[in-house]
Amino acid sequence: MYIFKAAVIGAGTMGAEIAQVISFSGLPVILKDVDQGMLDKGMKTIREIYQSRVDKGKMSAGEMASKLSLVEAALTYDGFGDVDIVIEAVPEKMGIKKAVFKELQACVPETTIFASNTSALSISEMAAATDRPAKVIGMHYFNPAHVMKLVEIIPGLDTSQETVDDVVMFTESLRKVAVVVQECPGFLVNRLLMPYLGEATYCLQEGAASMTDIDAALVDFGMPMGPFTLMDMTGIDVCAYVGKYLNEEYGTRATLPVLYGKMVEVGRLGEKAGKGFYSYGDEGDEAMQAILASFPKDPNSKFGVERVFYPMINEAVLALQEHIASPNDIDMATIAGLGMTYHGDRKGPLAIADEIGLDVVLNGLQELQKQYGERFRPAQLLKTKVRAGHLGVKTHRGFMEYA
Ligand SMILES: NC(=O)c1ccc[n+]([C@@H]2O[C@H](COP(=O)([O-])OP(=O)(O)OC[C@H]3O[C@@H](n4cnc5c(N)ncnc54)[C@H](O)[C@@H]3O)[C@@H](O)[C@H]2O)c1
Structure with a gap:
């Protein structure tokens, strides 16, 4: 399905910027809110983003006017009759999101895709409350949405493959990086x-x-900021x-x-x-x-980059083991979402683990587990890889594929 017109519900921090991103791609978009003040503020944000492009010489005043004319501010659902996709960015409360989708059902065609920008809530639960579970999907933008490249695409249990494909294509048409992530608490990033x-x-x-020491060490390691x-x-x-x-969702390891x-x-x-x-x-x-x-100092507690970064590698392996996303997508999401690099190259936690050596990472996690407890328990898949001799770059077999 080709998307000719979009709508964003909620003109707050995320909604306004998402509407700007859509208009920038050349598509008409309705930005709807229940509060005139928020709507005005949202439109002001959009104008400011365009104005800063004009000021930097990246866009002419005429282009700005034509892009701005694609955004229609609304307090009602008038004009929703030919909308192909709606992205809700209302507050993070399941009740509000379900109520918005219920209202929309009466105002949009039955083919319209319902996307949610939720950071954490269940897409499957939202979908079950609508008349179109196959057309409901998560579309998780990152803040600031007009800058951040990544959009996590989260199908619910009943979302159709067609909806996933349409939303991936739509996301790419917005010049964003789409990564499909199976539903799980926290999604991927x-x-x-x-x-x-x-x-x-x-x-x-x-x-x-x-x-300052911890921040400096992690920047030195390759993070864009500490x-x-x-x-x-x-x-x-x-x-x-x-x-x-x-x-609450993952228990001990997420203490x-x-x-x-x-x-x-x-x-x-x-x-x-x-x-x-x-x-x-x-x-x-x-x-x-x-x-x-006011906190007691623990003389046995030692800082090292491994102690802080290995838990991210371990969580990436757990996500892989649960088939939340492919190794490439896991790394792509962290590169696009967090700006990670390693030795000057854009790399995510799985490729970094391959470079360090999976045996070294496993050994490190086991040592950390002995000292600091269960939150460092290594993922089963990491152990299996090491037992199989898939140690990363040095054996040409790891999480990534090597020629
Ligand atoms: N802020 C972030 O960094 C961030 C990042 C990613 C995802 N998110 C998610 O995006 C969603 C929105 O977050 P936000 O930070 O933009 O919130 P926000 O509070 O800035 O904006 C929410 C907007 O929704 C409007 N609203 C409330 N009820 C409404 C209704 N029934 N119909 C239409 N509009 C309604 C409010 O008036 C407000 O303008 C949340 O689900 C949040 O978890 C936020």
Whole structure:
């Protein structure tokens, strides 16, 4: 099915930018909200994104006007009669999302695809509440949506292959990287990211190293920014919320450092609050140091890049073992979603594991498990690979294929 017209529901942080991305590709898009103020703010965001392109000489004022004319702001469902795809970006509450899809059913053709930008909620559950489960799918953009290349495409249990193909094609027409991910808590990128961020936070909380040292070591390793800089950008409340959800779903290995809760309690929510792990206003870092001093130092806790990065490799192997995505897609998602590199090349956790050596990674995880516990328990598939002699680049067999 070719998509000629789209609609986005919810003109907040994500919805406005998603509508901008769609209009930029040349497609007409309706941006709908229930709140005139949010709608105005969303339209302002879209104008600003285009204006900054004009200011940088990437677009003429005429082109900006023509792209802007593709976006129609709406408070009602008038004009939805010929929409081919609707992407909902309303608040992360299952009840609101189900209610929006119910309303839409009465206003759009029965062939219209219902996509959800949910970060975590079940696509299958949303689909079951509609008259078209085969046409419901997750389309998870990353923030800021007009910059981030990755879109995770998540079919629910009843989503048809045709819908998956249509949405992948649509995503690519938006000049984004589409990665199909089977439904699981955290989907792919957040699932792989949280154990890494969590372990960096354990190192800090236990006094193994400072934020700046941990950040510098991970940037040196190949991350575009350190874990504490990234958490401050994302929001400590968001990290705490996603982390708690993954802990409920995955159990012991997704145990959460208590430092998150402490920071949320005192309003250190990251950049948006002017203070998180780092301070962004006039305040120095004494208050954060006082919080850290309130935790007992663990003399046996040691920081190393392996301790922070191996949990991401292990989670990638667990996702692979559960057939959540192919090895190439897992790495592609982390490259496009997190900007990972290794020794100057764009590589994801599975290709990096192949380079390090799967035996080395397994041995490292087993040592970490002995010292810090169950969250480091190596994935079964990693053990099987090592037993089979698939040790990565050095044996020409690992997670990736080698000539
Ligand atoms: N913010 C992020 O970083 C991020 C990243 C990826 C995915 N998401 C997901 O995107 C979705 C939206 O998040 P956000 O941060 O843009 O939220 P937001 O709070 O900024 O925006 C939500 C918008 O939805 C509107 N809304 C509420 N009920 C509505 C209804 N019934 N009909 C139409 N509009 C309605 C609100 O007025 C608001 O403008 C959530 O599911 C979130 O989990 C967010």
